[in-house]
Each structure stands twice: as structure tokens, then as C-alpha cells.
Amino acid sequence: MNEVVELSREELLALSVRFREAVEKILGELSRVPSNLDRFPRGCCGQISWMLGQILNDRFDDRVLYVSANHCEGNGSHGWLRCGNIAIDVTGDQFTDRPAVFVDAPDSWFDQWEIDEPLVGPASYEMGHDLDSDRVYESVCALLNN
Template sequence: MTLNEAGQLREEAHRLRRALDEALAAGEFADHPVLVSFPSGTCGLISEFVCQYLRDRGLGSWEYVPGERHSPSTGEWQGTHGWARQGQVVIDLTADQFDGEGRPPMWAGESDDWYRSWEEGDSWVPEDVEADGMDRAAYEVMLRYARKA
């Protein structure tokens, strides 16, 4: 990845995060059963949105990476998370779900030790967001706000 591509990815990630924050504040997701609690519990859907958005902007193919984590000390299951990845580059617009762990609101950069601490499941390249339905409508809202951001 070139320095220019890295800068463009960070810019696009920040644009999307601002768009999602603004849409949430405007009540755009009040009726969506998942996005109403953005960023908590929204990593899967948002990561699929990111994969499509970046692909549609000519920034290559992105995969959705699901992960789960167990406590190193107790072995107890701690939770799941998901993010978009291309090679070693991670875009995660919901990293602040883990703000108690010092995560920034969003991550756009090379995978770090925090991402490597997750046990990855099988990743996949998401299809287009469904042509109709609640998720497609939410994706269109994100795009509308991203054009303003």
C-alpha cells in the first residue's frame, strides 16, 4: 500500500465514522434494531457497510473478519467483535465499544496487538448490502451523510 492509499483510507474511514455519528444524533437509526445502539453491538453490520463502501470507491476487495476473545487469565469467553481488513490494514469504525481498553473511536491502520489478541473466525468478502430492506436503507443514510462529511 502506498502512502497516498493509506491517507485516502484514513480519510474515508473518518468520513464514514462522522457520517454514522451524525446520522445517529439526527435520529436516523431510531427504528433500526441494531444501529440504534451504534457503536455498541454494531461491528458486524458496520464492517459489511465499510467493505462495500471501500470496494465501491475503487479501494479493492475487503473482507469481514469476525473474532472472539477469551480471558487469558480465566479462559472465560469475553465477547465477539468484527472489522474490515485488506491484507494487514484494518478499518474498524466501532473500536470505541472497547473504550475501557483505550481504543480510539475508530481504527484505520495496520493491525496491532489488540486485533491480534482476537481469535479470528473464517473471514469472507461480503456481498452487496441487500437491495431492499432495513439494512440497505441504513446504508443509504450513511452514504447521504458521508457526502456531507
């Protein structure tokens, strides 16, 4: 039986910050950024959250879920991760007055989002749908493993 690794907010924050830094580094080095990531962090919340979710779930036994939500006033959608009562958002700075990386119990900002229920299972990044994004994911993983 696999030992269940306990997650602390500090560990999740540290990994999330390292992930965000790795994404920024890799995207900054590319001569051609994949079209679904070319406005990072804007419009990339789903793709980036799936990537981080996969990395976290590989380390922490599939306990990180992807959250998809629509704005209460119809002002778009957003995606982030959840681990227990902790929200993990690494593209929050696409919104005014939000940090680039948020890892904590949801604050009042999250109240404006209507979460799509039910939440899908553990967050996972599926390789093979977008080869350019797959290369970004692999490069980010390589940086994180160094």
C-alpha cells in the same frame, strides 16, 4: 480491463473517519434508530463494518475483507475490515481505551482475538434484509457522495 486503484493508509483513514461521522450524524437525526444500531457503537461492529466494506469495495475493486473474531477468553466477538495488512475498525470505541476509528497495521490489541478462518470474500452490505438499516446505509452513502 479495470484499472486497479492503489489504496493508501491515509485514504482509508480519511474515508473511514468520514464514514463514522456520517453514521453518527444519520443515527443522531433519526426519530427511531434501527434496533440493531440503537447502541452504536456497541454491538454494531458487524453491520457497520459490512456497510463500510461495501462502500470501500465499490471504490477499490473488492479488496476489502470482513474479519470476524472471537475473544480468546470468551468475552464476546468483534468484527472489522482488512485491506492487505491494514485493519479498519470503526467501532473500536465500544472497548476500553480504543479509538473510535483505527486504520493501521494491527496493534497488540488485536492479539486477543481469534479470527474465524477462512475470511469470507470481499465485504459487502446486502440490501433487503433490514429496511431500516438499508435506509441508514443509503443516507450514509448520500452524505459521503456530497
